[in-house]
Amino acid sequence: MADQVAITITADIRSGDVVDLKTLLAEMNGDPAQNRVLPFGKLLRVHFARLIVLDAVTDLRGQLIPASLVFLSDVDGSASAYLGELVEALGSGIDRIFRHCVGYPGGESVKAADQLAYLRAKTVQASAVYVNTLGRTAIQVRREARLREEIENFLDRWHGLEAARPGAVRAALRAFVRHDSSLAWAEQPAKSPGVLFQLREWLHFGAVILLLLLFSPLFIIGLPFWLIVLRLHELSDPAPDIRPDRKHVRELTNLEDFVAQNQFTAVGLTKPGRLRQLTALAILWLLNTGLRHLYSRGSLAGVKTIHFARWVFLNDKRRLLFASNYDGSLESYMDDFIDRLAWGLNAVFSNGVGYPKTRWLVFDGAKNEQAFKHFLRVHQVPTQFWYSAYNHVSAVNTANNAAIRAGLSGRMDDASLERWLLRL
Amino acid sequence: METVEREDIQGIVATGYGKLVAAYYLLLAIDDPRLTGSWLASQTTVITTARTGPGTDALNVAFTHAGLRRLGLSPDALAGFSDEFVEGMCTPHRSRILGDEDDNSPEHWRWGGPTTTPVDVLVMLFASDNGLLEDRYRAMVSTLPSGGLREIDRLDTSNIGMREHFGFADGISQPVLQGLGGGGPMDTVATGEFLLGYRNEYGLYTARPTFSRELDRRHVLPSDPSDSKQVDLGRNGSYLVFRQLRQDVRGFWRFLDGATKRPDGASDPGTRTHLAAKMVGRWPSGAPLVKAPDRDDPQLASANEFGYFNADRLGFACPIGAHIRRSNPRDSLDPNPGSASSLEVNRRHRLLRRGREYGPGLTPEEAVSSPVAPDDPERGLHFICLNGNVSRQFEFIQHTWANDPRFNGLYDDHDPITGPHTPSGATFTMQAHPARKRIRGLPQFVSARGGAYFFLPGIRAVRYLSGLTT
Incomplete structure (x- = not known):
């Protein structure tokens, strides 16, 4: 079993290169898997990848934040294995992208070691990461999707299926899979998290709880002060409802709704002052812990349509980036946010400039439907290049495919057999 | 109030x-x-x-x-x-x-x-x-x-x-x-x-x-x-x-007729109607399949106070992908299907429909048997609906519920009645014992001919x- 890791690489873009880089990314985006620069289809450990050009902006103090490139990947295994593979398999493409960035080694062909050193140096840690189902690899997702299609086609060819006994259907499906050499792998259940992995996770969770308990007296003393100061901030923080520029929205929608999934990338300035920064840090730490231990099995507090998501501080925590891969339309994604995740989004994003007014950190905010939708669109940035390794399956499909495969092996009583057949 | x-x-x-x-x-x-x-x-x-x-x-x-x-x-x-x-x-x-x-x-x-x-x-x-x-x-x-x-x-x-x-x-x-x-x-x-x-x-x-x-x-x-x-x-x-929506009534009934023929090649009007009802989610009279799973029941023609979760969670009576179950899923979607919060979400995606038909009527029998005249008139629906937020109501329903092939856990089923054209034809899945039945290669029956906001x-x-x- 492999962990999934979120890799974030960000580098400032050489002045004058922004347009060239955007043009290159747009061209690559025509065929994310097979394009000539970075054909991500070759990298089997990648679930999702994206490259975004962030335009230069000024921060709250009027200081310039230069234009930068953000390169995100969600991959199986370790970051170092991925970067090594990236340099080895797509080295020339890495050159073509990053030679537009400040500090990238010069020359016609850059040595792999130098490329690697650069990518490592430009890697930043995400503050919080969401993985829909920890341990499910990209290869597994694709194989299981094909398995399910083959099984469905087999059932379609079965005349008299309606008269068959449930047990006979399963037996026939198992025989079908066994006798097809391209599917026989499915007879074995997917690798489950190893004992060591589980032990590590439990130890981590235990340590977190212990830490929280240890510091709880401090929290309890500090909490009322923090809450009062926070509330005062909430009352005075400006929260203008700004409608997104229509041209900006068109640029975004031109990149949406082509396949089963969509990408979302947003960047915003964090509110000034220590309180907001500390609050954001603490909330993201809590969020990351919760995501890791409570929400890594197919559902984020009831929302089952998100594959991967991450929160990353940029520019000395002056900005926060949020990126996700989700199923279906942005409208339904935003509605899920409002209906089910408002408290969590409020706790994080209310530390960002311009967020709809919250009350005691978790109330209101996103519940102000249109202001919240405006805020998201205003802060969303075009994802110029986006790759998905399995763009025709939803996260719910993926989980169902895994359960279909799991049901091909082992014993099953009548009730579970009936439930399993319903997955087809 | x-x-x-x-x-x-x-x-x-x-x-x-x-x-x-x-x-x-x-x-x-x-x-x-x-x-x-x-x-x-x-x-x-x-x-x-x-x-x-x-x-x-x-x-x-x-x-x-x-x-x-x-x-x-x-x-x-x-x-x-x-x-x-x-x-x-x-x-x-x-x-x-x-x-x-x-x-x-x-x-x-x-x-x-x-x-x-x-x-x-x-x-x-x-x-x-x-x-x-x-x-x-x-x-x-x-x-x-x-x-x-x-x-x-x-x-x-x-x-x-x-x-x-x-x-x-x-x-x-x-x-x-x-x-x-x-x-x-x-x-x-x-x-x-x-x-x-x-x-x-x-x-x-x-x-x-x-x-x-x-x-x-x-x-x-x-x-x-x-x-x-x-x-x-x-x-x-x-x-x-x-939206002016043309309905291919001949194509609809001919496709269903072909999909439900008896082994001897003869038409089977009863099964044909049943399949059509499965696709719609109601019988021709209006009786919902949730309440009348096996045959039409005019007594239930205007029955509308029903949910899906308790009566037919798995879709054996009214398929998950049926037209009415996806254009108004009632209590069948997350969060917590069958609960008040599921209904609450559903209420944010409703439409007040005010459309009318155009073109002459055609019975299933005529659609299947009569030859097509060269000047066969167009027929369809002038779909008109009212809403306060077009993106959250009309466009959401059309995009996230009707046209999304992965609606509510499905894979390649878009709305069997109104879904748009797909190159190899669409799929319609009917949940059944011991396993589902799929109709494949559904052509497009409804096409857009005009429209405006x-x-x-x-x-x-x-x-x-x-x-x-x-």
């Missing part, structure tokens, strides 16, 4: 004028806005309201964004409308999410597309019989030249009974505005979901053009309920979505609009 100002609301919000069986939809262009202003002023007393209701005839009026601009509405006010209305139905992204691609693409449309004359005004005429409708139409047409208006097209309707062209009772499930009252608990929806200037299901006011009182020189507009210093151009108005103003807003150029 907010009570609504019936006298300021166009009648079609409150009723589809079922007794007025004859109707024309006139698509008009504004040639001379100054004349149109006075024409509109003369119509304000004639427009049917939700207070007076219809007698033997009715008239309602709506405008496209271009039409409002032609009438002289200020840029600020124009920009206060929703993006969907401002941009119109035909942007590339909107075509993608509405399924208006390939054959359905707006460039092939009869009206409303990029290659046809832009529509400014929609006039809806209703009458108790065809003769009266013809009279009203002729009277209306005679006022157009002096009103600076030109008829682009007249969309006729046909009265083929209470059913749509595929032969199914239609319009059974309609939301009821809280402010108008009289609905069951399942169908009562906040007034603001359909009328601007009232609270919606979130308890908030949907964005709409509001502006300073000074810009309303003649003091005709209502106050903005959320800010007394402002007047509200949206109040008592609604967005009217119009309109704004259906309140009466005072019509009066305001009539005075902008004078």
Whole structure:
């Protein structure tokens, strides 16, 4: 079993290169898997990848934040294995992208070691990461999707299926899979998290709880002060409802709704002052812990349509980036946010400039439907290049495919057999 | 509870004028806005309201964004409308999410597309019989030249009974505005979901053009309920979505006939109807499959107080992908299917449907057997619906529920009745014992032939609009 890791690489873009880089990314985006620069289809450990050009902006103090490139990947295994593979398999493409960035080694062909050193140096840690189902690899997702299609086609060819006994259907499906050499792998259940992995996770969770308990007296003393100061901030923080520029929205929608999934990338300035920064840090730490231990099995507090998501501080925590891969339309994604995740989004994003007014950190905010939708669109940035390794399956499909495969092996009583057949 | 100002609301919000069986939809262009202003002023007393209701005839009026601009509405006010209305139905992204691609693409449309004359005004005429409708139409047409208006097209309707062209009772499930009252608990929806200037299901006011009182020189507009210093151009108005949808009735019944033939090659009308009912989710009479799984039951024709979760969670009676189960999933979706919170989410995606059929009727038998005449007339539905937030209501339903092949855990099933064309044909899955049954290669049965987003103003807003150029 492999962990999934979120890799974030960000580098400032050489002045004058922004347009060239955007043009290159747009061209690559025509065929994310097979394009000539970075054909991500070759990298089997990648679930999702994206490259975004962030335009230069000024921060709250009027200081310039230069234009930068953000390169995100969600991959199986370790970051170092991925970067090594990236340099080895797509080295020339890495050159073509990053030679537009400040500090990238010069020359016609850059040595792999130098490329690697650069990518490592430009890697930043995400503050919080969401993985829909920890341990499910990209290869597994694709194989299981094909398995399910083959099984469905087999059932379609079965005349008299309606008269068959449930047990006979399963037996026939198992025989079908066994006798097809391209599917026989499915007879074995997917690798489950190893004992060591589980032990590590439990130890981590235990340590977190212990830490929280240890510091709880401090929290309890500090909490009322923090809450009062926070509330005062909430009352005075400006929260203008700004409608997104229509041209900006068109640029975004031109990149949406082509396949089963969509990408979302947003960047915003964090509110000034220590309180907001500390609050954001603490909330993201809590969020990351919760995501890791409570929400890594197919559902984020009831929302089952998100594959991967991450929160990353940029520019000395002056900005926060949020990126996700989700199923279906942005409208339904935003509605899920409002209906089910408002408290969590409020706790994080209310530390960002311009967020709809919250009350005691978790109330209101996103519940102000249109202001919240405006805020998201205003802060969303075009994802110029986006790759998905399995763009025709939803996260719910993926989980169902895994359960279909799991049901091909082992014993099953009548009730579970009936439930399993319903997955087809 | 907010009570609504019936006298300021166009009648079609409150009723589809079922007794007025004859109707024309006139698509008009504004040639001379100054004349149109006075024409509109003369119509304000004639427009049917939700207070007076219809007698033997009715008239309602709506405008496209271009039409409002032609009438002289200020840029600020124009920009206060929703993006969907401002941009119109035909942007590339909107075509993608509405399924208006390939054959359905707006460039092939009869009206409303990029290659046809832009529509400014929609006039809806209703009458108790065809003769009266013809009279009203002729009277209306005679006022157009002096009103600076030109008829682009007249969309006729046909009265083929209470059913749509595929032969199914239609319009059974309609939301009821809280402010108008009289609905069951399942169908009562906040007034603001359909009328601007009232609270919606979130308890908030949907964005709409509001502006300073000074810009309303003649003091005709209502106050903005959320800010007394402002007047509200949206109040008592609604967005009217119009789509002309052609129905391939022969293709529909012939496909179903082929899919349900007996082993000896003979047609099996009973099974054919059953498959059609599975695709719709109701029997031809209207009886829902959830309540009448095996055969039609006219006793249940108007049954509408039902959910899916307790009665048919797995879809054995009414398939998960059936037309009515995806255009109004009731209590079947997350969070917590079967709960009040599932219903709460569902209430944010409802439409008030006001459409009518066009073209002559065709029975399943005729559709299957009769030869196609070269001049076989087009038939279909003038789909009209009202909503307060087009992106959260109409577009959401179309995109996330009807057209998404992965709706509610499915894989490649889009709406079996209204879904757009797919190269290899669509799939329809019927949950069954011991395993599902799939119908593959479904062709497209319904295609878009025209459409536009309109704004259906309140009466005072019509009066305001009539005075902008004078």
